[in-house]
Each structure stands twice: as structure tokens, then as C-alpha cells.
Amino acid sequence: MIVQIIPRQSQNIQAEQASxxxxxxSSYKNQSLSPxxxxxxxxxxxxxxYIDGIELNYNIDSDYIQxxxxxxxxxxxxxxxxxxxxxxxxxxxxxxxxxxxxxxxTLQISYELDQVTYEDKLQGQIVKTIPDDFLGGTIYTLIRYGQMFFEGALKTIVLALIGTLVGFVLALILAIMKLQKAxxxxKKIMKILKEISNKFASLYITLFRGTPMIVQASFFWYGFGLFGDPYYCGLFVVSLNTAAYIAEILRGGIQSIDKGQSEAAYAFGMNHLQTMVYVIFPQAIKNSLPAIGNEFIVNIKDTAVLSVIGIFELFNQxxxxxxxxxxxxxxxxxxxxIYLFLTYTISQVLKHVEIKMNLQPLEITSSN
Structure with a gap:
């Protein structure tokens, strides 16, 4: 791109006429290079x-190129x-x-046209080539593409965090539905509703735990083009997939609470909903927090499969x-x-929380 054209004499010649x-x-196979x-x-x-029969003079004032x-x-x-x-x-x-x-x-170009001397200036940039050695190449890559790595890591964390939080909310509903027993x-209608809730939750959990996340992402994006944006479709898939796993974690947490606490709550005049909200859920969620935290760590790694639908998280970057x-x-x-740094840092934070809350760490395997 031409930055400026300066006629050295006073003739009023328009820039377009002198350009x-x-x-x-390029020195590689003499390939053409535009400015x-x-x-x-x-x-x-x-x-x-020469260009168009006009003789050109060049100068570059630089310690790197002459x-x-x-x-x-x-x-x-x-x-x-x-x-x-x-x-x-x-x-x-x-x-x-x-x-x-x-x-x-800066490439300085001067030439004469109609007895008028012009000067043009073109801006350029020398880009370092990647070193041949492994260490130098690694440092070069990290520095040159650091912004891309950062953006990918940030998108990975956001996908995992929001997916885990939304999945946790859905899991609460699924856990309650699966625990429904007639x-x-x-009444007859209530028995039917409880049976439907239990079957639906069981089917949902079996379906999403039994199929890989990469298949689920491909199904919803390439099959339906969900939300018209692969990022939101990927977030949707992570949330649904996480909900199936956390639902089982919460179900186990709820069932681990001693039945005597429910009976004591009923003795104090609480109904079933109040007992679940004020007595059972707080303890079940607290006991399940280590496993839920581990599910968050799993999601940080498993979001890599979303590259299949074009999300530029860390792996795809x-x-x-x-x-x-x-x-x-x-x-x-x-x-x-970067993955190791993210997972190790978060695991240390979760361990600190577990110690503060006096929780028993629970290990779970990858959902995918």
C-alpha cells in the first residue's frame, strides 16, 4: 500500500497520475509479491x-535488510x-x-515522471522463520502464537465451566425424577407421572452416558445445525452430557443420606418438598462436590472433541x-x-476446598 507521494517541485500533479x-x-521461484x-x-x-519504462531507485534504512x-x-x-x-x-x-x-x-522508492521527482514509502515487516531445533521451535511457537493459545484455553475453560454449571442444574432435576417411585x-395419575419421570430420567442418563460426546456434537450440529452457531451447539452438548453424569452422582449422594433424617424432618412437620430442599439436598450436594469438581476437570479435557464441529477451543487452535x-x-x-496446567491448578483448588469443607475426595473417570 502506498503511504505517501511527495513531488519535489511545485507542479500540482495529482497523486493518481504519479502512482x-x-x-x-520473491527469491523463491521468483513468485510475485504485491506491496x-x-x-x-x-x-x-x-x-x-523499471516499471512501465520508469527507472526506480530504492533504499531501506535498516540493520536487518538492505x-x-x-x-x-x-x-x-x-x-x-x-x-x-x-x-x-x-x-x-x-x-x-x-x-x-x-x-x-520502510522501503523508500524514488522516480522521475514528467521532470518531477516523486518519493513513495511502503511499509514492510520481516518475520522470523521458525528455528530448526526443537527447543527454539517450541519457544518461537509459544511466543508467536501465544494469543491463539490463550484464546483457545479461555474458550475451553468457558465451555467446561458453563457446561458443568448448566449440567448441574439439569442433573438436580434428573436426579429427582429418577428417584420418583410410586x-x-x-393417586393413579400421580403414579403414572412418577413412572414416566423415572423412565425418562433413566433413558436420558443411559443415552448420554452410553454415547461419546463427539457423536452427540456431530449429531446435533451436522444433523440439525442447532442454534446456527457451533459454539452454542457445543455448549448445549456439554451441558446435556454433563447432566447425565452429575445426575448419577447426585442420586448416589441423595441415597447415601440416612433415612432417619427424612423421618425426623417429617416429625417436625415438614412436607416432602421441604425435607428435600432443607435437609436432603444440602447434604447430598455437599457430599457430591468432590465428584462434581472432578467432572469439571474432565470437561476441560473432553471439550477437545468439540473440534469436530469447528469450535476453536484449545486443541483445535x-x-x-x-x-x-x-x-x-x-x-x-x-x-x-496448557491442559496439564489447567487441570492441575483446578485440582489443587478443589482439594483446598475439600479440606476446608472436610469432604472426602471422590475420583471419577472421563465421561468420554
Missing amino acids: LNYLFY SRLNNINIDFFLPK VQDSLETISLRTSESYENIEVYRAKIIKEPSVWKQNIEF DTHD GRKITGMHYRQLEVYLIVAL
Whole structure:
């Protein structure tokens, strides 16, 4: 892109009349480079001596790249044959450091047109190439694509956290439904409703625990295009999947409460709803917190399967980065370390909470 055009004489010539269509060439197979592609330079490139019959002069004031004084001849393929043109080589004499990565430069171009001298300035940027060694490549990847790794990790945490919270709310309902059993004192309609609730909850839990999350995500997104956005569809799937697992955790927590507490609550005049809300649920949820916390940790890892529907969480961001420079080992090492950092940090926080609340840690396996 042309930044400015400065005529050195007072003639009032419009910029459009003096502008030239610049085209440069990469030293790799003499591929053409438009001015906009100067922002991603990592090898030498060529500057044509003439454009439209106008002789050009170049200068770059930089410690990293310089325009050579001597002319070279390169061969360009045309529609009919090859054409030889004279060029100056813009030579990279020093690469940016791994920490700096990008160095900006200004290409100054001067030429005469109708006895008027013009100066153009094009902005460019030298981009460091990835080092060949493993350690250097890992540091380079982490620094260069740090923002992408951060965005992926943040999206992973949000998906896991919101999915776990929504799943917990749904799980409360499912746990209550599954615990419904017809009583001899119930009316017929109530018996039918309890039976339907129990069967529905059992079917739901069996269905979502018995199928992988990756299949569920593909089913809802590619089958229905749910919500028209893969992110919200993925959040929906995580919530439903988590609800099935936490429902079983809560059901076990509720059933672990001594029946004598329910009987004592009834003796104090509480009805069934009051007994569940004020006596059973608080204890069941407290006893289930370690397992629910572990389910949150599981979700941090399992959200990686949502890459199948195009959500750019941490794992999919890693895949995207590998497609940029084809160095997979360094990228996936960084992704693994970020996952390890997230899960270890959260597990330590949960352990601290368990100690404060005097809870017994409960381990669960991955839901997928």
C-alpha cells in the first residue's frame, strides 16, 4: 500500500497520475509479491529496476535488510515465453530474535515522471522463520502464537465451566425424577407421572452416558445445525452430557443420606418438598462436590472433541497453528502443557476446598 507521494517541485500533479502499480518478486521461484505482502517477509526479494519504462531507485534504512547495489537478472514466465528483467536484491542480513520475532522496515522508492521527482514509502515487516531445533521451535511457537493459545484455553475453560454449571442444574432435576417411585397412597395419575419421570430420567442418563460426546456434537450440529452457531451447539452438548453424569452422582449422594433424617424432618412437620430442599439436598450436594469438581476437570479435557464441529477451543487452535508452519510436535507439546496446567491448578483448588469443607475426595473417570 502506498503511504505517501511527495513531488519535489511545485507542479500540482495529482497523486493518481504519479502512482505506479508496484510488483516485486520473491527469491523463491521468483513468485510475485504485491506491496501488501511485504508485511510477511522471511526471505530475500527482488525489486525491479523499471516499471512501465520508469527507472526506480530504492533504499531501506535498516540493520536487518538492505538493498544491494549490484543488479541481477531474473527470468519471469509470461503467457507465451520467458522474460528477463533487471532487479535489485533486497537481502535479509539479520533475522529478528526469537523474542522479537517481527521487525518493521520502510522501503523508500524514488522516480522521475514528467521532470518531477516523486518519493513513495511502503511499509514492510520481516518475520522470523521458525528455528530448526526443537527447543527454539517450541519457544518461537509459544511466543508467536501465544494469543491463539490463550484464546483457545479461555474458550475451553468457558465451555467446561458453563457446561458443568448448566449440567448441574439439569442433573438436580434428573436426579429427582429418577428417584420418583410410586407409593401405595398415591393417586393413579400421580403414579403414572412418577413412572414416566423415572423412565425418562433413566433413558436420558443411559443415552448420554452410553454415547461419546463427539457423536452427540456431530449429531446435533451436522444433523440439525442447532442454534446456527457451533459454539452454542457445543455448549448445549456439554451441558446435556454433563447432566447425565452429575445426575448419577447426585442420586448416589441423595441415597447415601440416612433415612432417619427424612423421618425426623417429617416429625417436625415438614412436607416432602421441604425435607428435600432443607435437609436432603444440602447434604447430598455437599457430599457430591468432590465428584462434581472432578467432572469439571474432565470437561476441560473432553471439550477437545468439540473440534469436530469447528469450535476453536484449545486443541483445535493447536491444529490450526500446525497448519501454518507444519511443526506438529512443538505445538502439541504446548497444548498438552496448557491442559496439564489447567487441570492441575483446578485440582489443587478443589482439594483446598475439600479440606476446608472436610469432604472426602471422590475420583471419577472421563465421561468420554
